[in-house]
Amino acid sequence: MIDIGRVCVKLAGRDARMKCVVIDVLENNYVLVDGQTRRKKCNMAHLEPLDQSLELGKNADHETVVAKLKEAGIQVKERIRKDVAEKPKKTRK
Amino acid sequence: MPSGKHKSHAKRKVFRKTPGGRLTVHHVKRTPQPAHCGMCGTQLSGVPRDVSKCTKSQRRPERPFGGVLCSSCSRRVIKEEVHSQ
Numbered sequence: 001m002i003d004i005g006r007v008c009v010k011l012a013g014r015d016a017r018m019k020c021v022v023i024d025v026l027e028n029n030y031v032l033v034d035g036q037t038r039r040k041k042c043n044m045a046h047l048e049p050l051d052q053s054l055e056l057g058k059n060a061d062h063e064t065v066v067a068k069l070k071e072a073g074i075q076v077k078e079r080i081r082k083d084v085a086e087k088p089k090k091t092r093k
Numbered sequence: 094m095p096s097g098k099h100k101s102h103a104k105r106k107v108f109r110k111t112p113g114g115r116l117t118v119h120h121v122k123r124t125p126q127p128a129h130c131g132m133c134g135t136q137l138s139g140v141p142r143d144v145s146k147c148t149k150s151q152r153r154p155e156r157p158f159g160g161v162l163c164s165s166c167s168r169r170v171i172k173e174e175v176h177s178q
Contacts, residue, residue: 009175011168016157046168048175 002031002044007052007072010037019050019074024059034065036076095120130163132170137163 002008006022015037024032029044039062054068066076099120107119128140139154141147153160158167 009171011171012156012164014155016167017171017174048172050175 002047002049003053004058005054005056007035007050007054007069007074008033008047009050010042010046011048012046013042019069020047021054021056021065021069022047023056023065032059034060034062035069036074128160130166131161132166133163135163 002022002025004022004025008020008022010016010018010020010033018036020033020035020037020042022031023034023039026032026041030041031044031047033040033042033047052072054072056065056068060068062079069076095118103123104120105123107121109117109119111117124142127142128137129135130137137160140152140160144152156167158170162170
């Protein structure tokens with residue numbers, strides 16, 4: 001069932017159809033997921049668990065999750081973060 | 094006489110009374126029907142009636158099958174995809 005380390009597929013949201021791993025189990029049917037999806041909390045009703053299960057510690061960081069998924073054969077796209085320039089502040093004369 | 098551009102099936106005639114008491118015709122563009130789910134036929138949310146002037150992200154929800162299937166049908170399709178593999 002849905003435990004820490006379980007590989008799932010997201011059913012809802014912008015990340016639907018993407019594979020993710022459960023990192024932490026929260027209360028009220030919520031879990032924390034990471035992987036091909038964004039790192040965010042998700043309702044268990046919106047996850048479809050797969051047969052695979054990985055060995056992960058609680059709250060593993062993104063790099064560990066990516067490495068473990070690569071071993072299991074699931075590729076994760078690299079997240080390229082652009083440096084956003086600071087907006088010029090308007091000062092009243 | 095109405096100008097040629099108004100003689101179109103995409104426009105309908107609305108009769109309005111002016112403050113001066115005269116009856117005039119307004120040629121009003123017809124609004125399209127709301128979008129429906131491709132599988133179950135329920136009305137889709139997140140798709141406006143007239144998309145001609147909307148930007149790409151305003152026309153449909155940002156998820157797989159957005160603007161084509163309703164949320165429950167898309168979840169069913171994704172579940173079947175997962176089980177069939």
